[in-house]
Amino acid sequence: MTLTDAQISIVKSTAPVLKQHGEAITTVFYGDLITENPSLKNIFSLTSQATGAQPRALAHAVLAYATYIDNLSALSEAVARIAHKHVSLQVEPAQYAIVGQYLIQAIGKVLGDAATPEIVDAWTAAYGVLANVFIGVEGGMYEENEKKDHWKGWRKFRIARKVEESSSISSFYLRPVDGATLPKYLPGQYVSVQVLVSQLGYLQSRQYSLSEAPKEGGMEEYRISVKREEGETGAPGLVSNLLHGMQEGAEVEVSHPQGEFFLDPADASKEGVPAVLISVGVGATPMMAILKSLLQENVKRRPVSWIHASKSSSTQPFGEEVRRIVKENPEQVSAHVFLKTMTGTDQAGVHYDFADTRMDLTKLDGERDLHLADKRTEYYICGPEPFMVEIRKVLVGLGVDKSKVHLELFATGFVADE
Numbered sequence: 001m002t003l004t005d006a007q008i009s010i011v012k013s014t015a016p017v018l019k020q021h022g023e024a025i026t027t028v029f030y031g032d033l034i035t036e037n038p039s040l041k042n043i044f045s046l047t048s049q050a051t052g053a054q055p056r057a058l059a060h061a062v063l064a065y066a067t068y069i070d071n072l073s074a075l076s077e078a079v080a081r082i083a084h085k086h087v088s089l090q091v092e093p094a095q096y097a098i099v100g101q102y103l104i105q106a107i108g109k110v111l112g113d114a115a116t117p118e119i120v121d122a123w124t125a126a127y128g129v130l131a132n133v134f135i136g137v138e139g140g141m142y143e144e145n146e147k148k149d150h151w152k153g154w155r156k157f158r159i160a161r162k163v164e165e166s167s168s169i170s171s172f173y174l175r176p177v178d179g180a181t182l183p184k185y186l187p188g189q190y191v192s193v194q195v196l197v198s199q200l201g202y203l204q205s206r207q208y209s210l211s212e213a214p215k216e217g218g219m220e221e222y223r224i225s226v227k228r229e230e231g232e233t234g235a236p237g238l239v240s241n242l243l244h245g246m247q248e249g250a251e252v253e254v255s256h257p258q259g260e261f262f263l264d265p266a267d268a269s270k271e272g273v274p275a276v277l278i279s280v281g282v283g284a285t286p287m288m289a290i291l292k293s294l295l296q297e298n299v300k301r302r303p304v305s306w307i308h309a310s311k312s313s314s315t316q317p318f319g320e321e322v323r324r325i326v327k328e329n330p331e332q333v334s335a336h337v338f339l340k341t342m343t344g345t346d347q348a349g350v351h352y353d354f355a356d357t358r359m360d361l362t363k364l365d366g367e368r369d370l371h372l373a374d375k376r377t378e379y380y381i382c383g384p385e386p387f388m389v390e391i392r393k394v395l396v397g398l399g400v401d402k403s404k405v406h407l408e409l410f411a412t413g414f415v416a417d418e
Contacts, residue, residue, distance in 0.1 A: 022059030188262035
């Protein structure tokens with residue numbers, strides 16, 4: 001299916017309207033879709049619905065599609081990110097037709113007479129093209145997961161161990177109930193974990209970064225590290241808090257590792273290229289997988305800077321583990337920690353490097369810590385979206401090419417200023 005020049009022109013002409021009414025359209029869309037298809041509550045995050053995050057994200061994505069309808073390559077990163085998440089959630093091709101029906105219906109409801117037959121026809125065709133793009137990309141991922149790793153759909157896992165990493169973060173070691181060897185993933189990728197939320201009566205899924213380095217020859221277990229949040233039904237932290245309440249031996253469902261945010265330690269072309277890992281709070285989880293993977297014996301040597309910020313030493317995850325790694329690899333790894341709040345037992349140079357402050361990259365040595373002189377340096381950032389966008393802006397201001405900065409985003413669609 002291809003779009004005519006007239007259809008492309010009509011879709012582009014609706015961009016200003018979508019900018020003004022996009023969130024209203026997507027709010028109506030989700031409301032009708034989920035009300036009339038309640039089984040989809042097992043797929044969509046009810047928390048993101050309650051906070052309005054999902055309608056806002058979809059409105060942003062639809063606007064971007066209208067803007068770049070004649071240059072879809074500009075959306076390639078966003079398409080990859082969304083496709084990985086869809087595969088992680090086990091989105092099925094048939095569901096695209098349902099979504100399309102309700103999206104076009106919502107456009108008509110919100111725009112009223114302004115949604116002329118020509119606009120409706122153009123957007124129906126445009127949605128069909130986009131749906132086919134996603135179905136094709138996701139189909140290739142599903143096929144590879146099944147053929148290469150013999151993994152299809154959700155698999156039952158058992159919580160083998162729980163280990164406290166900080167006052168609010170615990171690691172969960174997950175083993176497949178079927179006992180089969182687990183496939184290797186790329187450090188930085190995530191899995192979706194699905195649980196039944198009894199008070200809602202529906203399944204809910206969340207993505208969690210794999211926080212251990214992958215191992216050659218398969219693995220017996222995966223490790224995720226989860227922050228306990230102050231949340232109630234429909235609030236952030238719903239699934240994470242349920243996990244924290246589970247005991248060793250409890251079962252959850254897990255999907256195949258996915259994600260376009262990763263570092264490939266086997267890439268021989270990156271030998272000697274510095275990797276700067278920047279995180280705040282629980283954003284350290286994918287960074288641990290990346291850090292430890294770069295220290296494996298069969299990996300080409302790369303200098304690594306670990307830069308992290310936490311509220312306090314008690315909330316800082318992997319503190320002791322990072323200090324041990326730096327001590328054992330002083331010529332390769334350096335660590336720089338910012339703490340907002342000090343305690344009487346915190347020692348400068350041990351538990352932190354910069355006190356009573358948020359992360360400020362200008363306090364670091366540009367060449368030694370940030371490797372600014374080496375234009376090959378790659379920067380990986382994980383944390384809340386405003387933090388990531390701000391840190392990227394600082395790096396670009398310091399002369400870093402934007403293409404060298406990689407952000408981890410669990411939300412749908414785009415990062416602001418992408």
